[in-house]
Amino acid sequence: MASKAAEQRNRVQTALDRVRHQIGLVLGAAAGAREMAEAEVARLTLEQEIVRVGMDHATPAQQTEWARHPAAHEVFAALGGTRAAFYTDWSAGPGQLRDLVAAHAPGPAGRPPSEWLGRVGTNPGVTAPALWRVGSATAAGSDISRTFDVAVPLLDESHLAITSAPKTRPVVDGIVQGLLMRVLSAFEPGAVKIHLWDVGQLTAILPDLYPLSRTSALSLYDPTRLEDLLDELAGHIRRIHATGMQAGHTSLRELRKATNQRLEPYRIAVLYGNGETLDAERARDLKRVASGALAAGICLILVDVPTAVSASIETLSLLDERRAVSSMTGSDLVVDLDPPMPSGQVIRAANRIAEALIARQGGPRSFADLMPSEIGQESSARELRAPIGFYEGEAVEVVIGDASPHALIGGPSGSGKTNFLYALLGSLAARYSPDELALYLLDFKEGVSFAGLAPGRKDSSWLPHAKLVGVNVNTDREFGLALLRFLADELRRRSAAAKEHEVTNLADLREQDPSGHWPRIVAVIDEFQYLFAGRDQVTAQATQLLEDIARRGRSQGIHLVLASQDVAGIEAFWGKPAVFEQCTLRIAMPKARRVLAETNNAAVSAPKWHAVINHDSGVAHGNQLAHVPDASSRNVFVNLQQKLWELYAGRFTRPRLFDGAHSPVLEQFPAFTELKPNAQPRAILGQSIDVTEAACGVDLPRVPGRNVAVLGGATAEALSIMDSAARSLSRQMELGQVEFLLHCPIVASSPAVLDLKSRLEAEGHLATLTEDLSAELESIVESLSTTTPRILLLYGVDAALPSLEAKAVGQLKSGLDHLRTLLKNGPAHGVHTIGWWRSIARLKDTLGFGGTDDIGAWAALDVQGNELSPFAAGQVVHWSPRPGRALFFDRTTHGAPEVIIPFQRPETEPTAGGTS
Numbered sequence: 001m002a003s004k005a006a007e008q009r010n011r012v013q014t015a016l017d018r019v020r021h022q023i024g025l026v027l028g029a030a031a032g033a034r035e036m037a038e039a040e041v042a043r044l045t046l047e048q049e050i051v052r053v054g055m056d057h058a059t060p061a062q063q064t065e066w067a068r069h070p071a072a073h074e075v076f077a078a079l080g081g082t083r084a085a086f087y088t089d090w091s092a093g094p095g096q097l098r099d100l101v102a103a104h105a106p107g108p109a110g111r112p113p114s115e116w117l118g119r120v121g122t123n124p125g126v127t128a129p130a131l132w133r134v135g136s137a138t139a140a141g142s143d144i145s146r147t148f149d150v151a152v153p154l155l156d157e158s159h160l161a162i163t164s165a166p167k168t169r170p171v172v173d174g175i176v177q178g179l180l181m182r183v184l185s186a187f188e189p190g191a192v193k194i195h196l197w198d199v200g201q202l203t204a205i206l207p208d209l210y211p212l213s214r215t216s217a218l219s220l221y222d223p224t225r226l227e228d229l230l231d232e233l234a235g236h237i238r239r240i241h242a243t244g245m246q247a248g249h250t251s252l253r254e255l256r257k258a259t260n261q262r263l264e265p266y267r268i269a270v271l272y273g274n275g276e277t278l279d280a281e282r283a284r285d286l287k288r289v290a291s292g293a294l295a296a297g298i299c300l301i302l303v304d305v306p307t308a309v310s311a312s313i314e315t316l317s318l319l320d321e322r323r324a325v326s327s328m329t330g331s332d333l334v335v336d337l338d339p340p341m342p343s344g345q346v347i348r349a350a351n352r353i354a355e356a357l358i359a360r361q362g363g364p365r366s367f368a369d370l371m372p373s374e375i376g377q378e379s380s381a382r383e384l385r386a387p388i389g390f391y392e393g394e395a396v397e398v399v400i401g402d403a404s405p406h407a408l409i410g411g412p413s414g415s416g417k418t419n420f421l422y423a424l425l426g427s428l429a430a431r432y433s434p435d436e437l438a439l440y441l442l443d444f445k446e447g448v449s450f451a452g453l454a455p456g457r458k459d460s461s462w463l464p465h466a467k468l469v470g471v472n473v474n475t476d477r478e479f480g481l482a483l484l485r486f487l488a489d490e491l492r493r494r495s496a497a498a499k500e501h502e503v504t505n506l507a508d509l510r511e512q513d514p515s516g517h518w519p520r521i522v523a524v525i526d527e528f529q530y531l532f533a534g535r536d537q538v539t540a541q542a543t544q545l546l547e548d549i550a551r552r553g554r555s556q557g558i559h560l561v562l563a564s565q566d567v568a569g570i571e572a573f574w575g576k577p578a579v580f581e582q583c584t585l586r587i588a589m590p591k592a593r594r595v596l597a598e599t600n601n602a603a604v605s606a607p608k609w610h611a612v613i614n615h616d617s618g619v620a621h622g623n624q625l626a627h628v629p630d631a632s633s634r635n636v637f638v639n640l641q642q643k644l645w646e647l648y649a650g651r652f653t654r655p656r657l658f659d660g661a662h663s664p665v666l667e668q669f670p671a672f673t674e675l676k677p678n679a680q681p682r683a684i685l686g687q688s689i690d691v692t693e694a695a696c697g698v699d700l701p702r703v704p705g706r707n708v709a710v711l712g713g714a715t716a717e718a719l720s721i722m723d724s725a726a727r728s729l730s731r732q733m734e735l736g737q738v739e740f741l742l743h744c745p746i747v748a749s750s751p752a753v754l755d756l757k758s759r760l761e762a763e764g765h766l767a768t769l770t771e772d773l774s775a776e777l778e779s780i781v782e783s784l785s786t787t788t789p790r791i792l793l794l795y796g797v798d799a800a801l802p803s804l805e806a807k808a809v810g811q812l813k814s815g816l817d818h819l820r821t822l823l824k825n826g827p828a829h830g831v832h833t834i835g836w837w838r839s840i841a842r843l844k845d846t847l848g849f850g851g852t853d854d855i856g857a858w859a860a861l862d863v864q865g866n867e868l869s870p871f872a873a874g875q876v877v878h879w880s881p882r883p884g885r886a887l888f889f890d891r892t893t894h895g896a897p898e899v900i901i902p903f904q905r906p907e908t909e910p911t912a913g914g915t916s
């Protein structure tokens with residue numbers, strides 16, 4: 001039993017010993033691993049320490065301590081190896097950096113000031129240096145070959161944030177001033193604008209640059225009004241974005257490259273803060289400006305302005321008065337800042353630049369300065385762009401395109417609107433050929449402001465871009481309507497073509513249809529408020545058409561330029577804001593009301609012969625003031641027109657001139673002179689008020705109702721209508737095919753009737769002037785089925801009525817009965833009556849109870865619209881009689897009556913309301 005227990009204990013003992021042995025082994029291994037790990041940590045810590053301090057920068061005490069470290073030898077060997085490898089590569093580094101800065105910071109951008117300070121720059125600003133020097137840095141090891149230039153990107157590359165150290169403001173000023181002088185001296189005067197704002201002071205910011213503050217190159221802002229500066233910059237950004245980038249470019253830099261022009265100055269805004277965060281609203285504005293600025297060529301230099309700007313920004317943080325660290329070199333390298341440029345030399349240089357700028361801006365510019373170096377070289381595929389004036393020597397442009405498709409121009413009488421229009425038309429016409437730009441010009445003002453653009457008596461030249469010139473249309477609002485209809489039709493035509501080519505805008509259409517003729521159309525309507533000068537159909541239709549064109553014209557290249565003395569007074573316009581809203585280009589002459597946004601008072605303070613150009617619907621930030629050169633005095637525009645005419649007239653037709661003050665002359669009217677005998681004669685009554693030079697007339701086929709009535713007492717107009725009707729018919733009838741029968745009981749009109757008779761006879765026709773109308777009518781009625789076709793020209797039927805009504809003894813029918821029979825049955829047998837009744841009541845008497853159907857067409861003169869209703873299928877007729885115009889209606893062709901212009905008879909000018 002005992003031995004059994006001992007055996008058992010032994011077995012346990014042996015097992016325990018085995019376990020102990022195993023544990024001992026494991027513990028030993030763990031201790032070894034730990035020792036190794038600790039040694040590794042110690043080694044890494046040492047390595048980290050050495051890297052942090054720098055192998056060559058340790059103090060002797062530190063060196064000794066490091067040497068004592070067990071891993072010292074190994075760590076020094078490894079780091080030494082790495083450093084040697086790095087410096088093998090880096091040995092070329094400083095040299096490469098020097099070359100890089102030399103290449104990207106040429107001349108004043110990177111060279112020492114002694115080489116350029118005081119000289120006026122020559123770079124026109126189409127491209128800009130990418131880097132601007134601030135100092136130098138030296139890579140570890142202090143030999144000179146390791147020193148390289150440190151430069152920062154500015155302008156459209158990057159913003160710059162500078163953080164000062166205590167008592168370093170003069171140093172910061174030196175850096176900022178140095179950078180600004182480098183930029184100002186690199187470019188030609190006027191290419192750079194500097195904006196200075198300092199939270200702490202108004203006047204003493206960078207005083208050495210003050211000579212520039214008498215020019216537009218330097219502006220200072222109120223310390224309490226950072227918003228003014230930010231608003232202004234935001235305005236530039238929006239404007240540059242709107243006008244520039246619509247041409248398909250995303251930045252001003254691209255646009256400069258594409259056009260090879262500077263277009264806008266570079267802008268640098270320096271903001272001095274005090275290290276405190278801006279209030280939330282300003283910080284937001286600043287952030288917004290910063291993010292759009294670079295694409296608009298605007299760069300911010302922020303000194304002690306803590307801000308989270310998301311745009312590209314480099315930093316320079318001062319360590320002390322000589323040194324800084326920069327994001328350009330990383331935090332391990334110290335930048336040795338360049339010493340400030342000598343104050344006296346900076347002042348002298350600033351003075352020179354200011355003087356050069358003033359000399360360059362010169363005195364007031366002239367129309368000739370608006371002209372391009374080469375005529376007609378621009379393409380209008382994307383937009384129209386033309387300078388119309390100057391501000392501080394810089395050209396101010398008007399852009400008509402996608403972002404600003406239509407323009408609204410306002411200014412009181414004499415403020416220079418017409419002159420502005422001439423400057424605009426001249427500048428456009430000189431840049432774009434008539435293949436690129438077609439002009440439709442309408443002036444509702446009394447006078448002849450656009451008349452010179454069409455060929456005239458004194459000057460046979462015309463503006464080849466003009467397709468239509470309408471002058472003196474103040475009483476012919478219908479002509480404005482006709483133009484709008486024409487534009488709406490053209491809009492439809494262009495939309496259809498765009499659809500066919502599966503494109504949505506003019507630029508693409510022109511690309512897809514290179515052989516098509518798709519110029520941009522600009523329709524100028526001066527004093528356009530006349531279109532809305534009544535509560536009538538014309539106003540309603542004009543409003544609707546304008547709205548349609550304004551909305552859809554943009555994509556089809558049809559643009560409106562609407563000018564008015566008093567935009568404020570146009571009721572219909574304000575009631576229909578669509579047109580107004582589409583006019584995003586606003587041009588306010590001095591003292592113009594309501595053209596700009598309500599809170600924008602720029603027009604109030606605009607000096608004489610200036611205009612405020614605003615591409616942003618009149619919001620203040622879009623304001624651009626421009627002096628508009630004299631374009632309208634003698635020989636200014638005319639000379640350009642003559643030049644363009646000589647260049648293009650052979651290829652383009654002359655514009656149609658519509659002059660509301662002059663009635664057309666029948667003998668000069670193509671629709672009359674081209675008439676030839678034909679089977680469907682048409683009596684011409686007058687000229688249509690239309691964009692094309694069209695006649696309006698009445699077809700006289702052998703069908704009932706084809707008689708014509710001339711209504712009203714206006715003698716000259718009535719005689720003219722009778723005359724042109726008869727003479728146009730005579731030209732279309734073979735000799736012997738027709739007889740003209742004339743009757744005129746009005747003594748005063750007899751000479752005109754005799755004159756017509758002899759003209760008809762001179763053409764070889766049979767024309768009889770009868771005294772006894774009743775007898776003639778009776779004989780025609782009796783032989784109606786066999787008679788030769790006849791045209792009865794009855795003057796003053798109202799005066800003939802008493803004798804027509806009289807019945808001879810024993811006769812059953814009077815002359816009036818015969819007349820009624822002829823009006824009813826004559827046309828079907830080729831006997832048509834063209835009669836003049838001086839009052840509608842007498843016409844009704846003539847027709848009796850038979851209704852009005854026998855009068856198929858009429859031309860009304862001085863009669864009331866409401867009297868005409870029965871003759872116009874019962875519709876309400878709006879008609880304000882006016883001299884030299886008639887209201888014309890033909891049942892078979894007209895939905896509603898139209899206004900026409902009777903011809904001017906050679907010996908008698910139409911006179912106002914003349915009666916016999």
Ligand SMILES: Nc1ncnc2c1ncn2[C@@H]1O[C@H](COP(=O)(O)OP(=O)(O)OP(=O)(O)O)[C@@H](O)[C@H]1O
Pocket residue numbers: 411412413414415416417418419420565609610628629630631632633
């Ligand atoms: N920029 C300018 N420089 C010199 N003279 C100018 C300028 N603008 C206009 N004028 C002159 O001022 C006068 C009036 O100008 P304009 O006819 O253009 O004004 P408006 O606003 O069209 O006036 P209205 O509506 O009465 O015709 C004209 O004799 C014109 O020659």
